[in-house]
Every structure is written in C-alpha cells, then in structure tokens.
Amino acid sequence: MAHTTKTFSDDLTGWRYLTQPRRSRPALRENKSVKFVVVGAGFTGLSAARELAAMCPDDEVLLLDARTLSAGASGRNAGFAVGVSQFGGPVTEERVAECKRINRLNHEGLALLRAAASPESNSDWWQESGYHYLAADTPSARESEHFINSLRNFRLPYRALNRSDIERELGTSHYDCGVHVPLGALVQPADLLYRLVDRLPENVRFFENTPVEQIQQGALGIDLMLSTGHTVQTQQLVLACNYEMPGLGFLRNRIVATTLSGSFTRPLTDEEMASMGTCPSWGVLGLHGGGATVRLSKDRRLMLRNCVSYNGGQLLTPKQLQQQVPKHRERMLKRFPQLESVPIEHSWSGCEGVSRNMTSFFGQYAPNVFAAAGYNGSGLSRGTALGTALARLMLGGDDQLIKDASGFAEAKWLPPRPLLDLGAAWSLRQRFAGVGEDI
Numbered sequence: 001m002a003h004t005t006k007t008f009s010d011d012l013t014g015w016r017y018l019t020q021p022r023r024s025r026p027a028l029r030e031n032k033s034v035k036f037v038v039v040g041a042g043f044t045g046l047s048a049a050r051e052l053a054a055m056c057p058d059d060e061v062l063l064l065d066a067r068t069l070s071a072g073a074s075g076r077n078a079g080f081a082v083g084v085s086q087f088g089g090p091v092t093e094e095r096v097a098e099c100k101r102i103n104r105l106n107h108e109g110l111a112l113l114r115a116a117a118s119p120e121s122n123s124d125w126w127q128e129s130g131y132h133y134l135a136a137d138t139p140s141a142r143e144s145e146h147f148i149n150s151l152r153n154f155r156l157p158y159r160a161l162n163r164s165d166i167e168r169e170l171g172t173s174h175y176d177c178g179v180h181v182p183l184g185a186l187v188q189p190a191d192l193l194y195r196l197v198d199r200l201p202e203n204v205r206f207f208e209n210t211p212v213e214q215i216q217q218g219a220l221g222i223d224l225m226l227s228t229g230h231t232v233q234t235q236q237l238v239l240a241c242n243y244e245m246p247g248l249g250f251l252r253n254r255i256v257a258t259t260l261s262g263s264f265t266r267p268l269t270d271e272e273m274a275s276m277g278t279c280p281s282w283g284v285l286g287l288h289g290g291g292a293t294v295r296l297s298k299d300r301r302l303m304l305r306n307c308v309s310y311n312g313g314q315l316l317t318p319k320q321l322q323q324q325v326p327k328h329r330e331r332m333l334k335r336f337p338q339l340e341s342v343p344i345e346h347s348w349s350g351c352e353g354v355s356r357n358m359t360s361f362f363g364q365y366a367p368n369v370f371a372a373a374g375y376n377g378s379g380l381s382r383g384t385a386l387g388t389a390l391a392r393l394m395l396g397g398d399d400q401l402i403k404d405a406s407g408f409a410e411a412k413w414l415p416p417r418p419l420l421d422l423g424a425a426w427s428l429r430q431r432f433a434g435v436g437e438d439i
C-alpha cells in the first residue's frame with residue numbers, strides 16, 4: 001500500500017490568526033488497538049467521529065490529524081455553511097431530482113452542524129441569517145434569474161434584490177442584482193472547529209500532529225503506521241483526508257487540490273462602518289462560478305477571496321501570497337471605494353479538494369475502509385452530512401441520508417503531472433470565463 005512521506009504545512013494564517021490562540025492536543029506516542037479510527041479532523045472527520053462515538057458509546061474512537069486543528073481546509077474556508085446550493089444554469093426537469101438531493105444534504109449538514117456546535121443566539125462565530133448571492137455582470141445576472149426560478153420552484157424562501165436594495169443593505173453600488181437566501185450560516189471556521197472538538201463525546205480521543213504514513217490490511221484488521229513511529233490497529237477506518245487521500249493510496253487520479261487566497265482588512269472604524277449599509281455583518285457569494293466571495297465579519301473586517309490557482313496541492317508561499325494581495329485589494333476597492341484608506345491586515349491561502357467532474361466521494365473503498373471527500377467550495381454542510389452518513393453506513397445503517405450521500409456520480413480520471421498541470425490550467429480558465437466584474 002501507499003506510503004506518504006509528505007510534510008504537512010501548518011502555518012498560522014487564516015481564521016486562526018483572527019481568534020484566540022488554542023493549546024493543541026499532543027501527538028499519539030504509543031501503539032494502540034481500537035475498534036474505530038478516523039483520519040482527518042476537518043468537518044468530515046469530526047462529524048464521522050461524533051456519530052460513531054454516539055452510536056457506539058462503549059467503544060473508543062481514535063481521531064488523528066497530521067496538523068493542528070484548523071490548519072486544513074476546514075479552518076481556511078470562507079465560512080459559508082450553506083443550506084441551499086446555487087446550481088448554475090436553469091434547473092430543467094431532468095435536473096430536479098439531483099438538485100433536490102443536494103439540497104437535502106445541505107439542509108441535513110447544516111442541521112447536524114448546528115446541533116453539534118449548539119451556538120448561542122447572537123454568537124460571534126455563528127450567524128444564521130443567510131447570504132446575498134450577487135451579480136455584477138451580464139452572465140451572473142442571468143444566473144440570478146435561474147437561481148430565483150429554482151428557489152421559487154423548490155418553494156424555498158428568498159428575497160430578490162435590485163441595485164438600490166444592495167446598496168442600502170451593504171453599502172456598495174458594484175452589483176446590479178441578486179437574491180438573499182435566509183437558509184445558511186456564516187461562521188468563523190476556526191472558532192467553530194474548536195467548539196466542535198470541545199463538544200466531542202468522551203469516547204473520542206483526538207490526537208493532533210499525528211500524520212498517518214501508511215495503511216495496510218493486516219491479519220487482525222487494518223494497520224496504520226504513524227510518523228511518530230507507532231502503530232495503530234483498527235477494525236474499521238474512516239478516511240477524511242480530503243485532497244490528501246491519494247498520499248495514503250486512495251482516490252488516486254480522482255481528486256486534486258486548487259489553491260485559493262484572500263485577504264482581510266483591519267476592523268473598520270465607526271465612521272467607516274457608517275458607509276457600509278444597514279447590515280452590520282453579511283456574506284456575498286458571486287453568482288458566477290469564478291466570482292469573488294466577500295464578507296463583512298462580525299468583528300467589522302472586510303474579507304475578499306477571489307484568486308484560484310493550481311499549486312500542486314500546496315498552500316501559497318509567503319512570497320506567492322504577497323503577489324496576490326494587490327488583486328484582493330483592487331477588487332475590494334472596486335466594491336467599496338470609500339475604504340481607500342483601510343489597509344489589508346491579513347492574507348491567507350487554502351486548498352480545496354476537487355474532482356474533474358465536480359462530484360464528491362462517499363462510500364467503502366477497501367475492506368473496512370470508508371471515505372468521504374471532495375466538496376469543491378461547499379464542504380461545511382456537505383462534509384458534515386457525508387461524515388455522519390459514512391459512520392451510519394459503516395455500522396450497517398440504511399437511511400435517507402446514506403441514500404442521498406451515495407448518489408454522487410463517479411469521478412472522472414485525472415492524468416498525472418505534467419499533463420495534470422495543463423488540464424488544471426485549462427479548467428481554471430473555464431471557471432473564470434466571462435467572470436467580468438464579478439471577480
């Protein structure tokens with residue numbers, strides 16, 4: 001079986017930089033034999049571990065991560081835990097069943113996440129008042145119409161927005177039209193992860209800085225070799241390692257990472273906030289697939305994420321990140337020229353797991369080895385839903401969540417490098433085609 005000697009980058013950028021430092025848990029430094037192991041402590045792995053532990057309260061669940069909590073994609077995203085997806089293009093009759101399945105997963109994932117985190121009302125790290133999906137150019141304005149039609153047909157709540165609504169609510173005249181959807185939470189991803197870990201059932205034992213280097217089928221179960229030099233033997237294994245799964249011999253040539261980057265300003269002053277519209281904090285998703293994601297956080301920082309590249313599954317180096325910052329700032333000022341004097345305080349990058357045909361992975365991949373991964377930009381809700389479904393599937397369950405999670409198309413084959421680099425460059429060009437003012 002595969003052996004990974006990869007080093008796991010663990011820089012302090014992203015949402016963890018913007019919150020209270022946390023003391024990490026120690027690495028696993030002993031041999032163990034347990035019934036369940038979950039590898040990866042992002043939203044997928046936390047959800048699987050939580051469900052396994054709740055369903056088998058007498059068994060120990062070992063949760064291992066190569067990095068410290070929040071250093072992976074789950075701590076580096078834009079913080080939109082969606083309740084509804086925007087599907088792109090008209091939702092024609094033949095797409096209806098598939099779109100409903102995805103929305104059931106979104107709803108369920110959001111509900112599971114809320115139940116696990118149990119946020120206080122008016123919490124700083126969880127606001128559940130939905131998002132603005134906005135259009136600043138002609139192709140995205142068409143998407144706005146398609147989205148509104150699908151929301152109406154699915155009988156989901158929404159509010160159509162024109163330019164003056166948007167200007168009044170957000171303080172920008174950049175966008176032409178859009179829609180506000182109330183189903184969805186805006187989260188501070190690092191704080192949410194910390195909360196989820198603190199609330200794990202007692203029979204989950206979590207070890208950070210514990211890379212799994214090799215997995216093999218042994219005589220008595222599955223053997224995991226750790227970089228700490230120790231071995232774990234288990235009866236059932238969940239792999240929740242996102243785009244790093246191929247390093248352990250799974251999803252090879254099926255999943256790849258693109259690297260995204262964005263920046264935050266310093267917190268806005270009272271005077272600057274007065275120019276920002278009536279919503280005290282909000283999130284904007286672009287209606288074009290290559291459009292920028294923008295937020296005004298509860299602590300008054302403006303955030304914009306608009307750059308995507310293929311970087312071999314790595315975060316950007318400090319130098320590469322610095323080169324992107326002017327692109328973040330230019331597009332912030334395009335939307336909010338009144339913030340000309342507000343400096344960028346912090347920038348970060350993160351890797352998103354994608355497949356060639358934008359499908360997700362879920363199911364059993366070897367005897368007693370189960371995995372879920374690859375949600376493109378919607379892993380908070382979907383990862384949570386699929387993690388829970390995976391635990392239930394492992395334990396022999398058969399419910400609607402498992403059925404919905406099992407409905408993804410097979411991923412198309414991805415060529416190895418250097419062909420992969422050419423293919424990735426082409427896909428990114430496609431993603432940004434026609435993005436215009438939405439970038």
Ligand SMILES: Cc1cc2nc3c(=O)[nH]c(=O)nc-3n(C[C@H](O)[C@H](O)[C@H](O)COP(=O)(O)OP(=O)(O)OC[C@H]3O[C@@H](n4cnc5c(N)ncnc54)[C@H](O)[C@@H]3O)c2cc1C
Nearest residue numbers: 040042043044066072074077078080212350377378379380
């Ligand atoms: C910039 C950016 C913005 C995004 N915005 C959003 C958004 O707004 N909303 C949304 O829903 N999604 C968003 N996403 C996507 C979302 O973050 C991911 O889909 C989701 O976090 C994936 O969760 P996961 O648990 O499957 O994987 P991850 O969070 O990547 O967790 C996998 C874990 O496995 C660990 N691991 C890997 N290999 C090993 C090993 N060999 N041994 C031990 N541990 C290992 C890693 O350290 C990592 O912690 C965004 C992503 C990025 C990068």
